[in-house]
Amino acid sequence: MFAVIRTGGKQYKVAKDDIISVEKLPGEPGATIEFGEVLMVGNGAEVASGTPLLDGASVSATVVEQTRAAKIIVFKKKRRQNYRRKKGHRQHQTVLRIADITSATGSTAEAETADGT
Helix, strand or coil: CCCEHHHCCEEEEEECCEEEECCCCCCCCCCEECCCCEEEEEEEEEECCCCCCCCEEEEEEEEEEECCCCCEEEEHHHHECCECCCCCEEEEEEEEEEEEEECCCCCCCHHHHHHHC
């Protein structure tokens, strides 16, 4: 079972036990975060999508850690003007482990893995 969620202005395709890095969310390591902005839920050939959100669907995740991304260098230069500026930036991120996906019908990823599908 997979889901497409929206957080931080981006969309992520997630499945149970996936580890993803998203833009910073409030919460200490070990805390649970619930995503209500679910755009799509799929299970094999069955796919349910919303317009734009899927009502009743949710994804829960556990915060693994709060970290920062790799440094991005911003460099500006104007030729022949002796103008150079170098600046670095590291974006704050939250690392999440997807715990459960609940579809609009109420089925969960945990129940479907127990069935062997």
